[in-house]
Amino acid sequence: MQEKQEINVIGTNLQWDRTNGSFQFEGADVVLFWTKTALKTFIDTIEEVTGTEPARIVMETAGYRTGKIVSGFYKEIGEETEDVLALLPNIYAAAGWGAIEFKQLCLTERRAILSIRNDWESKVVRAQGKESPGTFLGGHWAGLLSGLLEETIWYKVTEYTSTEYTSTDEGSYKEIELYPSPMTPSENVREHIQTQEQQTITQLEAMVENRTIELRKMIRELSSPVIPVLDGILVTPVMGRFDQERSDDFTEKALQAIVDHKASMLILDVTGIKAMNNLILSTLEKVTQSVQLIGAVPIIAGISPELGMEMASKGIYLNNLKCFATLKHAIHYAIALEGIQIVKKEDK
Incomplete structure (x- = not known):
C-alpha cells in the first residue's frame, strides 16, 4: 500500500499520508466524521x-x-x-x-x-x-x-x-x-442572553412574590391572634406596623372571632403600640364601631401615660370607649360586666 495517495475529485485535491496519519483537503488538514x-x-x-x-x-x-x-x-x-x-x-x-x-x-x-x-x-x-x-x-x-x-x-x-x-x-x-x-450571530447571542436574563429575573421575581405572600400570611396569623380568655370575652393584641391590607385583615379576623366564639366583649390590647398614628387610630375606630354594630362591647387596654399624653397632644381621643391602663384591669372590668365573680380559693 502506498504511504501517500492523492486524488482529484471534481477539481478538488484530496491527499492522504498514512505515515503521518494526515488527511488534507485542498492542502489543509481535515478529519472525517x-x-x-x-x-x-x-x-x-x-x-x-x-x-x-x-x-x-x-x-x-x-x-x-x-x-x-x-x-x-x-x-x-x-x-x-x-x-x-x-x-x-x-x-x-x-x-x-x-x-x-x-x-x-x-x-x-x-x-x-x-x-x-x-x-x-x-x-x-x-x-x-x-x-x-x-x-x-x-x-x-x-x-x-x-x-x-x-x-x-x-x-x-x-x-x-x-x-x-x-x-x-x-x-x-x-x-x-x-x-x-x-x-449577526453576535446580535443573536446578545438577544439570547438578554432573554435568558429576563427569564431568570422573572422567575426570581415570581419566587420573591410567592415568598412575600407566604410571609405576609404568616405575619398576619402570628401578629393578630384572637384569644378567648373566658366565655364571652376575647382579647386581641394590637402591635407592629399596619398598612391598609393588614388593617382590613385585622378587622375581619376580630369580627369573625366574635361570631365564632359567640363573644359579647372584645378587648383590644395596645400595650405593644409605642406611637399612635392615623392608620392605627382609624383601624381601632373601624374595629370598635364594627364590634358595636354586631352587638358586642369593645374595650381598649394598655394605654400607657406616655401614649395617652401623645394621643392628647395630637388631638386623638377614643370617645365613648372604655379604656384601661393595663390588660388586667380591662379583664376585671369585662368579668364584672358579664356578672362573673372570681373568688379566691380558701386554704383548708
Whole structure:
C-alpha cells in the first residue's frame, strides 16, 4: 500500500499520508466524521450541556465564523468573488456538504438564493428526529458571503422534503436566502442572553412574590391572634406596623372571632403600640364601631401615660370607649360586666 495517495475529485485535491496519519483537503488538514453517529453525537452533546436554544445559536455562530474563515482564505490569495462563488459548489460537494447550486445570485444587490440537496446537516437533524432545519449551514453561507462582499449578510432557510423520497436521505432539499442585514450571530447571542436574563429575573421575581405572600400570611396569623380568655370575652393584641391590607385583615379576623366564639366583649390590647398614628387610630375606630354594630362591647387596654399624653397632644381621643391602663384591669372590668365573680380559693 502506498504511504501517500492523492486524488482529484471534481477539481478538488484530496491527499492522504498514512505515515503521518494526515488527511488534507485542498492542502489543509481535515478529519472525517460519520454523519449520523459521530457528528450527531457531537451535536447532541452540545445540546445536552447547553440546552436546545443555546446549542442552536452555538451552531449558527460556529457556521458563521467558519464561513468567514473560508472567505478570508480566498481573499488572501486574491481570488475574485465571482470566481470563488463559481468554485465553491464543487468544493463543498467534494467535501460531502451536499449538492449546491446558486438559483439566484446578484452581487450588485448583495443577494443570493442557494439550493442544497442531501446536505450533512439535514441528515443529522433527521437522525435526531427533529423537523426544523439546522442553523449551521445558513450561518456558514451568511459568514462566507459577509467576508467575500465585505458587508453584513444574513440568511433565511426554507427546507423542503420531496414526497418521492420521504424515507431516505435523498429527500432533503433546502434553500438558503442570503441578503444584507444588520443581524449577526453576535446580535443573536446578545438577544439570547438578554432573554435568558429576563427569564431568570422573572422567575426570581415570581419566587420573591410567592415568598412575600407566604410571609405576609404568616405575619398576619402570628401578629393578630384572637384569644378567648373566658366565655364571652376575647382579647386581641394590637402591635407592629399596619398598612391598609393588614388593617382590613385585622378587622375581619376580630369580627369573625366574635361570631365564632359567640363573644359579647372584645378587648383590644395596645400595650405593644409605642406611637399612635392615623392608620392605627382609624383601624381601632373601624374595629370598635364594627364590634358595636354586631352587638358586642369593645374595650381598649394598655394605654400607657406616655401614649395617652401623645394621643392628647395630637388631638386623638377614643370617645365613648372604655379604656384601661393595663390588660388586667380591662379583664376585671369585662368579668364584672358579664356578672362573673372570681373568688379566691380558701386554704383548708
